[in-house]
Amino acid sequence: MKTALSTLLFFLLYAFTIKLSFTSAEPVLDVNGDLLLPSNQYYVLPLIWALGGGLRPGKIHDSTCPVGVVQDFSELSDGVPLGFSPVPDIGIVPANTPLSIAFAEAPRCAESGTWIVVKEDLREGLSLGIGGPRDHPNHEIVRGHFTIHRDGMGYRINFLPSTGGATSGHVxxxxxxxxxxxxxxxxxxxxxxxxxxxxxxVSKI
Known part of the structure; x- marks a missing residue:
């Protein structure tokens, strides 16, 4: 009984320590200087306004459904909002911690709006997509998670794979x-x- 209680206390202390390390991490801020929150949705826009608009699902490879992630050309378009879910959920979106990222509204033909990474015949790297394996037939899905990092006046989004055969990189x-x-x-x-x-x-797709 004493051993079981000691084990339980150890795991509770371990979980508290992990959560404390996340909450002490640098928070991610929006353009108004407010905290990014998992309960809100956000447009992801280029740091330099003249470099186009926001992000939305778009058609890639041979898919008839918009299951890729593309940027609008027009600076007047904010794109489709996204949600950020830290793991574990601690009420804010901290930098340098594992995240799930998803469009608030997915195309009806897609499994979901969740961001995934797809092995495709691209010279420049791995493809960023949404949904699941059935949305990307004949293409391998690379499992992993995303993180957000401060980079100068803006942020970069990194990807860290959890499977072998793929290297980490940034978006x-x-x-x-x-x-x-x-x-x-x-x-x-x-x-x-x-x-x-x-x-x-927000408008639906």
Whole structure:
């Protein structure tokens, strides 16, 4: 009985220590200087306003459903808002900690709006997509998690795989053969972003 109680106390102390380390991490801030919160939704915009608009699901490889992550060309478009879910959920979105990222609204043809990384025949890196394996037939899904890091005046989003055969990298932007601005995981220049809180009444896809 004493051994079981000691074990329970150890795990409770361990969990508290882990949570304390997350809560003491640097928080991520939006463009107004407010804390990024898991309960809110945010537009992800380029650090430099003249470099285009926000992010949204878009068609990639041979899919008829918009299961990639692309950037709008127009600076007047904020794109589709996203949610950020830290693991564990501690009420804020801290920097340098594991996250799940998802569009607030997914296309009806997609499994979900959750960001995933897909092995595709891209010279620049791995493809950033949404959904699950059925949304990307004939392409391998790379399991892992995302993190947000301060980079100068903006932020970069990193990806750390949990499986072998893939290296970590950060989210970058490329122009594909169709002229789309696609987001990829790469070791080249990061795509620096800021976060703008979305209003409660966002439009659906």
């Amino acid at each position: 970058g932007r490329i122009f594909d053969q169709f002229g789309k601005r696609r987001l990829v995981v790469t070791d080249k220049d990061p795509y620096l972003v800021v976060f703008k809180k979305a209003s409660s009444g």
